[in-house]
Amino acid sequence: MITVALTKGRLFKDFIEYMEENGLNDYIGALTGETRSLYTVVDDVKFIFAKGPDVPTYVESGVADLGIVGSDIIAEDEFNILNVSQLPFGDCHFSVAALPGQEAFGTIATKYTNVAFEHFKNRKMDVSLVHLNGSVELAPLLGLSDAIVDIVQTGGTLRDNGLIEYEKIMDIHARLIANKRTFYTKEDGIYAFLKEIGVV
Amino acid sequence: MKNELIMNRLALAQDYTRLLDDEGYQLIDMNMVEPFRIDDKRHHSSTIIFEKNEQLFSIRSDWTRSLLNYNDNYYLSHRFFGYFGPVVRNYKTFYQAGVELYGPTETDVLGSIDMHLSFIRETYGREFSSIVVNDDKLLDLYIEKYGLPEDIRKLVHEKNLSELQKRLGRTHPLYKLMTAKVSDQITLVNREFGETDIMKFLNHLDEYLRKYGMKFILDLSFRSPQSYYNGFYFQVFLDHDYPLLSGGEYNSSAFGIAVNLSNGGLL
Numbered sequence: 341m342i343t344v345a346l347t348k349g350r351l352f353k354d355f356i357e358y359m360e361e362n363g364l365n366d367y368i369g370a371l372t373g374e375t376r377s378l379y380t381v382v383d384d385v386k387f388i389f390a391k392g393p394d395v396p397t398y399v400e401s402g403v404a405d406l407g408i409v410g411s412d413i414i415a416e417d418e419f420n421i422l423n424v425s426q427l428p429f430g431d432c433h434f435s436v437a438a439l440p441g442q443e444a445f446g447t448i449a450t451k452y453t454n455v456a457f458e459h460f461k462n463r464k465m466d467v468s469l470v471h472l473n474g475s476v477e478l479a480p481l482l483g484l485s486d487a488i489v490d491i492v493q494t495g496g497t498l499r500d501n502g503l504i505e506y507e508k509i510m511d512i513h514a515r516l517i518a519n520k521r522t523f524y525t526k527e528d529g530i531y532a533f534l535k536e537i538g539v540v
Numbered sequence: 541m542k543n544e545l546i547m548n549r550l551a552l553a554q555d556y557t558r559l560l561d562d563e564g565y566q567l568i569d570m571n572m573v574e575p576f577r578i579d580d581k582r583h584h585s586s587t588i589i590f591e592k593n594e595q596l597f598s599i600r601s602d603w604t605r606s607l608l609n610y611n612d613n614y615y616l617s618h619r620f621f622g623y624f625g626p627v628v629r630n631y632k633t634f635y636q637a638g639v640e641l642y643g644p645t646e647t648d649v650l651g652s653i654d655m656h657l658s659f660i661r662e663t664y665g666r667e668f669s670s671i672v673v674n675d676d677k678l679l680d681l682y683i684e685k686y687g688l689p690e691d692i693r694k695l696v697h698e699k700n701l702s703e704l705q706k707r708l709g710r711t712h713p714l715y716k717l718m719t720a721k722v723s724d725q726i727t728l729v730n731r732e733f734g735e736t737d738i739m740k741f742l743n744h745l746d747e748y749l750r751k752y753g754m755k756f757i758l759d760l761s762f763r764s765p766q767s768y769y770n771g772f773y774f775q776v777f778l779d780h781d782y783p784l785l786s787g788g789e790y791n792s793s794a795f796g797i798a799v800n801l802s803n804g805g806l807l
Contacts, residue, residue, distance in 0.1 A: 402781050422761065426702035518699070522781050524672045524722060524757055531721050539701065540719045 341384050342522075342529040345404035346371075347392040350493075351514050354429035355408060364536060384529055396421055396517060405522040405530060412491055412512045416452045422518040425539045430514030434459075436507040437498050438480050438487035445506075449479030450489040459489065459509050477501040548807045549635060553624040556637050556799065559659050560622035565639055567622050568607060572600045580605050583768050586629040599628045602766070604796045607640050619643055620652075638787070638798035646741060649772075649795050650748050656785055656797055657752055657776065664806060666778055670755040672722075673745070673774040674762040675738045678729060682714050682760075685732070699761040718760065726758040741772065764788060780805030 346352055352371075359368050370382045379388040390398055396419040398404040407421075410430055414423060434455055436445065449470040450456045460467045470485055477497060479485040491512060492498060492505060516539055523530060534540045557567055574580075576596035581587050587601040600606050603623050610616070624637040641648055660666055679696055682688065692714075695703050701719055708715045717728045726742070733739050746756045754776070764773045764786070772795075773788030784804035787797035801807065 420765070422699040424699050424701055519781075521775075521777075521783065523699075524670060524759070524762075525777055525781055527722055527757070 341381075341386055342405045342526050342533060343386045343388060343403065344533065345388050345390050345395045345398040345407035345409075347395055347409065348389045349392060351392070351408060351410055351430045352389075354514065355427075358427070358429045359537075362538060385533060393417075399517050399519050402519045402522055405519050405526055406533065407517045408514055409517055410512055411515050412452065412455070414515065414517065415510065415512075416454050419517075420520060422520055422523055423515060424518050424534075425516045427514040427516055427537075427539075430512070432491050432493040432512045434489060434509035434512060435492045435505045436487055436489055436509065437477075437492070437503045437505050439502060440504050442480075442486055442506070445487045447485040448487050448489055449476050449485035451476060452489055452491075455509065456489040477503055545807055549801050552799075552801065552807065553635075553637055555663055556659065557622060557624055559655070560639065563655060565620045565622035566616070566618040568610070569623070569625060570600070570606060570610060572626065572628070573597050574600055574606060574609070577609065580609070583766060584629065588628055588630075600625075601627050601629050603627060603636050603638060603798070604640060604766070604790070605768070608791065608794070611642065620648075635801040636798055637801055638796060640794060640796045642794050644795050646744070650745065652795070652797060653745070653774075653785075653787070654748065656799070657749070660784065660806065661752070666806065668752050668754040668784075669777050669779045670757055671749060671774055671776045672757045672759060672762050672783075673742060673772065674759055675742065675772045676763070676770060677738055678733065679760050681733050681736065681738075682717075686712070686714065688714070696760050697763060722757050722759040723755055725760070726756065729758060729760075738772075766790075778805040 346355065356368060356372060367382055370380045371387060379386060388398065388404060392410060393413050395407040395409040396414055399407040400419045400421050408427065412434065434452065438445065445465065445467055447468045447470060448456055449472050451472055451474065453469045453471050456469055470479065472479060476488045476490050479488055480503065481501060487506065489509065495505065498505065518530065531540065560567060574597065576589055576598045580598060581589065583605060584601045588599045590597055607621055607623065619642045621640045626633045627636050639652060641652060657668065679693060683692060692707065695707065696718065699718065704715050704718055713732065717725055720728055730739055742758060749756065768790045769788040770792065771789035775783035776785040778784050782800060782803045782805065784800050784806055785797055787795065789795050
């Protein structure tokens, strides 16, 4: 039995669509059933549902053998995991966004302070970072910051709040990650799952 | 903590140190408070540092580094050492037991691994499920043979298969190797580098350990969390997700093995 950590957000819907396209119907039935349970078992695979940022923590500890997570999460924090493969869904990107006509970016509001710090350091720009847990679009509207660094998928939220993208920082994709020990101790189950979802 | 776990750990430590004494290892016990060295902190960022009388000290976080520093300072006449005792990492105490061999021959290394395995099998009646091995120098051979850029190293270490495919293509031997099941990798590496000293040693080890009936896995992504290991590195697993034994080469001429007394599945 292997354990796969999933997140029940945007990535989850994309993963279900991906499985539909690839005919993995056994998994779809179990994963989309009406239940509040935080895990489900299909044959030799146990799926657990966690918050996105917690998926790498479950994988790093070995509670989960594999995980499907946005690359934004592993770009922001360091985890001792195998960063096995990009998956063909969950595409979006990190951007710097602000109100039109913003001339200087002295203060940046973001949930992703490490990504933002690295970006502005590489650009040799001296900025102050303000950490927010969400709804970062509010910060430039209310004068808390000059700009934001955030995930942009369609750009709809930015447009709705009158913000525009100034600079794309990096692409984001879904990634399959693995525990560094159980990759060996549960090799057969892990390779079978990697084959099923088209990673190898 | 349960009484049984504490007593079992102490019993294991006693049996193990007696074995080391019988086998001619010099047993070492040292103060947990050590002079602070910046190199130790680089290798173990979790090391606790404190100041006393305007001097910096650290609390032992790794027996291998402690013994290496001790040996550097006092030029010990022995070459084979054994230890048992606590280390502190961040705010937690762990118990380590193990051996360090300075300037060992291949026979010494094989003998020491064998000694540990037979001790565990005979004392505890436990069978091993797998041994995972690697030598960092194997990746050097691929990089040199195929003229690969240095940043490929990071992709192999994190087993980033999708990026390796983009960079090398599906038919590249290194990509094929990295996507093969880890227990099949040794066959592929032998096809390319079977005549090198590194693979001769790993094949010799594979044969030498056949009597234990465990799976022998070579994976180029497999590395020690301790950055000072710079050659052959291995971990042995019982039917358990954490390794019972870990060890490898460091400083080019030293070799160590540590027994996991916390979560290796033995206690």
